[in-house]
Amino acid sequence: MTTARFDAGLAKLREIHGQYGPAVLDRLDDVAPDLKRWVIEFAFGEIYSRPQLDIKSRQIATLAALVCLHHSGLEIKAHIRGALNAGCTREHVVEVVLQMAIYAGFPAAISAMDSVRETFAELDAGVEKPQSAL
Amino acid sequence: MTTARFDAGLAKLREIHGQYGPAVLDRLDDVAPDLKRWVIEFAFGEIYSRPQLDIKSRQIATLAALVCLHHSGLEIKAHIRGALNAGCTREHVVEVVLQMAIYAGFPAAISAMDSVRETFAELDAGVEKPQSAL
Amino acid sequence: MTTARFDAGLAKLREIHGQYGPAVLDRLDDVAPDLKRWVIEFAFGEIYSRPQLDIKSRQIATLAALVCLHHSGLEIKAHIRGALNAGCTREHVVEVVLQMAIYAGFPAAISAMDSVRETFAELDAGVEKPQSAL
Amino acid sequence: MTTARFDAGLAKLREIHGQYGPAVLDRLDDVAPDLKRWVIEFAFGEIYSRPQLDIKSRQIATLAALVCLHHSGLEIKAHIRGALNAGCTREHVVEVVLQMAIYAGFPAAISAMDSVRETFAELDAGVEKPQSAL
Amino acid sequence: MTTARFDAGLAKLREIHGQYGPAVLDRLDDVAPDLKRWVIEFAFGEIYSRPQLDIKSRQIATLAALVCLHHSGLEIKAHIRGALNAGCTREHVVEVVLQMAIYAGFPAAISAMDSVRETFAELDAGVEKPQSAL
Amino acid sequence: MTTARFDAGLAKLREIHGQYGPAVLDRLDDVAPDLKRWVIEFAFGEIYSRPQLDIKSRQIATLAALVCLHHSGLEIKAHIRGALNAGCTREHVVEVVLQMAIYAGFPAAISAMDSVRETFAELDAGVEKPQSAL
Numbered sequence: 001m002t003t004a005r006f007d008a009g010l011a012k013l014r015e016i017h018g019q020y021g022p023a024v025l026d027r028l029d030d031v032a033p034d035l036k037r038w039v040i041e042f043a044f045g046e047i048y049s050r051p052q053l054d055i056k057s058r059q060i061a062t063l064a065a066l067v068c069l070h071h072s073g074l075e076i077k078a079h080i081r082g083a084l085n086a087g088c089t090r091e092h093v094v095e096v097v098l099q100m101a102i103y104a105g106f107p108a109a110i111s112a113m114d115s116v117r118e119t120f121a122e123l124d125a126g127v128e129k130p131q132s133a134l
Numbered sequence: 135m136t137t138a139r140f141d142a143g144l145a146k147l148r149e150i151h152g153q154y155g156p157a158v159l160d161r162l163d164d165v166a167p168d169l170k171r172w173v174i175e176f177a178f179g180e181i182y183s184r185p186q187l188d189i190k191s192r193q194i195a196t197l198a199a200l201v202c203l204h205h206s207g208l209e210i211k212a213h214i215r216g217a218l219n220a221g222c223t224r225e226h227v228v229e230v231v232l233q234m235a236i237y238a239g240f241p242a243a244i245s246a247m248d249s250v251r252e253t254f255a256e257l258d259a260g261v262e263k264p265q266s267a268l
Numbered sequence: 269m270t271t272a273r274f275d276a277g278l279a280k281l282r283e284i285h286g287q288y289g290p291a292v293l294d295r296l297d298d299v300a301p302d303l304k305r306w307v308i309e310f311a312f313g314e315i316y317s318r319p320q321l322d323i324k325s326r327q328i329a330t331l332a333a334l335v336c337l338h339h340s341g342l343e344i345k346a347h348i349r350g351a352l353n354a355g356c357t358r359e360h361v362v363e364v365v366l367q368m369a370i371y372a373g374f375p376a377a378i379s380a381m382d383s384v385r386e387t388f389a390e391l392d393a394g395v396e397k398p399q400s401a402l
Numbered sequence: 403m404t405t406a407r408f409d410a411g412l413a414k415l416r417e418i419h420g421q422y423g424p425a426v427l428d429r430l431d432d433v434a435p436d437l438k439r440w441v442i443e444f445a446f447g448e449i450y451s452r453p454q455l456d457i458k459s460r461q462i463a464t465l466a467a468l469v470c471l472h473h474s475g476l477e478i479k480a481h482i483r484g485a486l487n488a489g490c491t492r493e494h495v496v497e498v499v500l501q502m503a504i505y506a507g508f509p510a511a512i513s514a515m516d517s518v519r520e521t522f523a524e525l526d527a528g529v530e531k532p533q534s535a536l
Numbered sequence: 537m538t539t540a541r542f543d544a545g546l547a548k549l550r551e552i553h554g555q556y557g558p559a560v561l562d563r564l565d566d567v568a569p570d571l572k573r574w575v576i577e578f579a580f581g582e583i584y585s586r587p588q589l590d591i592k593s594r595q596i597a598t599l600a601a602l603v604c605l606h607h608s609g610l611e612i613k614a615h616i617r618g619a620l621n622a623g624c625t626r627e628h629v630v631e632v633v634l635q636m637a638i639y640a641g642f643p644a645a646i647s648a649m650d651s652v653r654e655t656f657a658e659l660d661a662g663v664e665k666p667q668s669a670l
Numbered sequence: 671m672t673t674a675r676f677d678a679g680l681a682k683l684r685e686i687h688g689q690y691g692p693a694v695l696d697r698l699d700d701v702a703p704d705l706k707r708w709v710i711e712f713a714f715g716e717i718y719s720r721p722q723l724d725i726k727s728r729q730i731a732t733l734a735a736l737v738c739l740h741h742s743g744l745e746i747k748a749h750i751r752g753a754l755n756a757g758c759t760r761e762h763v764v765e766v767v768l769q770m771a772i773y774a775g776f777p778a779a780i781s782a783m784d785s786v787r788e789t790f791a792e793l794d795a796g797v798e799k800p801q802s803a804l
Contacts, residue, residue, distance in 0.1 A: 057191065
């Protein structure tokens with residue numbers, strides 16, 4: 001029994017993050033299923049589904065945001081994959097992170113580059129889902 | 135006696151922010167002229183001048199960053215103008231700020247929208263440079 | 269043509285923030301009406317409407333959050349009024365901000381106390397809505 | 403040779419965090435024993451001991467703060483236990499973290515939920531002290 | 537009826553910030569006198585009074601902290617005066633803020649430089665206390 | 671084929687961080703060599719090389735910054751070593767981190783103290799380079 005917003009959100013989530021994309025949220029199932037539902041309904045069903053901005057530009061904005069907010073690990077690695085799925089080249093991803101040295105400082109950019117390198121290596125090895133830094 | 139990096143940076147700064155763009159940095163002249171020089175040489179001469187990512191995408195990344203870092207006033211207003219100069223529509227600008235509600239929280243997005251509204255009003259009134267919120 | 273979530277959210281917003289509470293969001297009408305709608309539908313219609321936690325506790329959590337995120341002015345002043353409406357005494361409000369000295373540092377707590385003092389003065393003067401610091 | 407503030411603080415720390423609560427601070431013994439002393443004297447002996455706000459409300463404020471400041475691991479896990487000791491249900495804890503999606507953004511709430519889930523599992527398994535994420 | 541810690545703190549506060557230094561805290565008198573007391577007892581009476589690090593180095597650390605935490609106005613302007621009182625030259629103050637461009641990003645450093653410039657101008661004009669940006 | 675700024679930066683980096691200091695940046699070689707170059711040319715070749723402030727004071731400012739920005743692991747551990755190389759005693763390092771409890775909050779100071787303790791232990795064990803927390 002899902003809503004139209006949920007269904008649209010799940011389709012958008014799969015479009016951006018691939019078949020295994022929603023799996024990143026599965027760890028919410030036990031403790032906070034409503035948070036998972038809101039990510040799908042609100043973030044993907046409402047915001048990412050809006051036609052006013054293309055998905056590639058949205059992923060560029062999100063990558064910049066995650067570097068500035070110091071999010072690392074699964075969170076940024078999932079969105080690096082999303083950016084690549086949305087039409088960014090690897091060079092584009094690196095470039096957005098580089099640019100954040102101006103705004104978030106050099107250590108934030110250097111630290112995010114660890115997630116970039118790990119993601120590229122996982123993709124080269126055919127790993128289907130972003131892996132936790134552990 | 136400027137360097138090639140400075141000249142390239144100044145040209146890029148004018149390309150993105152217009153004839154009056156560098157004026158935002160003039161307040162550094164007395165107390166920290168080297169900081170002004172580095173913004174031109176490093177931020178604009180090195181990073182914004184790189185061909186690996188188009189300027190429109192760079193301005194989208196910067197807008198997202200400034201919302202997440204809670205920068206307001208002149209700083210974000212200058213980059214809203216920069217985004218428009220780089221080919222973003224007003225709708226694109228609004229959309230990037232909206233999307234940041236997911237990452238930086240609603241109050242950060244709402245607060246940044248004040249700078250968006252003020253900038254649009256200044257542009258409609260033909261004001262040449264971003265005005266301080268005061 | 270509003271949704272049930274919107275109507276529930278608007279009722280909850282009025283319950284917490286009073287008759288003039290929604291007015292704080294009116295400045296979004298021109299530039300980002302969807303952001304206003306989401307605040308009402310999502311923040312108030314979904315989260316603040318959940319029965320799992322009482323409104324007084326929610327306002328305490330929000331006050332703590334706003335001090336830690338360095339939000340000031342209208343944003344924190346509206347929620348100080350909200351906390352008082354939800355059953356907090358003025359002493360409770362002061363106490364939550366004081367406690368944040370441990371987590372957000374002393375300057376953040378001192379700065380937030382400016383908004384506390386201004387709000388109490390505005391209420392004593394019978395001012396109906398939180399006033400911008402300007 | 404302790405002060406009255408220290409003794410009051412240690413009693414309050416044990417009241418909130420249990421018999422093993424102070425153990426989280428033992429890692430400060432070698433390198434910064436004064437920092438441990440201040441946490442006990444100032445944070446617990448002065449602030450948490452004040453009668454102006456009940457401990458349950460204080461723990462709700464602290465949980466909100468830690469999510470917004472992106473503190474994870476031992477720090478937030480100790481305070482989740484503290485909130486439960488202070489009268490919060492597990493549902494209350496989840497709810498405070500959920501609500502922070504509005505203010506700190508979705509990734510911060512999702513990330514904090516990892517600490518919630520781990521803490522509940524550790525409690526179910528009878529683990530006496532919060533465990534490091536490693 | 538003050539404590540030894542309070543008296544030591546007040547003396548240290550006056551030593552660093554001058555005769556008018558404590559006045560910055562007077563706005564706390566009505567709404568949160570205990571917060572003012574803790575700043576004096578804890579921050580100045582305990583930490584700034586420790587002999588393990590000289591006051592000039594402490595003020596350099598504090599200036600760096602305030603730029604990184606985006607504190608502005610009275611807070612950073614009081615500590616710029618404090619750094620000068622502690623033996624820093626104006627050039628040292630500028631240099632610490634410049635260096636933060638690496639860590640806190642360029643906009644944070646540029647914004648802090650506004651407070652540096654205003655403080656130097658106020659000192660040149662013989663203004664006894666830091667003035668609010670308003 | 672390096673520039674004078676690069677050579678000056680590399681010499682300064684080695685002076686502050688020791689023979690193995692540059693190795694911390696080697697992980698950038700594959701994915702973002704330009705970021706490594708900028709750290710050397712800009713951060714070390716331009717800012718740390720300026721004569722206006724001594725290196726010991728610069729390292730104190732940087733330590734304060736890293737605590738406030740919640741950087742941990744390799745980043746802060748490298749700069750703790752840098753501070754010691756620049757003439758700080760271990761007591762000075764501890765003292766700067768302690769002082770940040772006032773500005774960045776107690777949990778940030780406590781968490782940074784983990785990196786202090788690990789670094790001291792690594793130095794006592796003769797470990798040549800800062801080790802990742804893993």
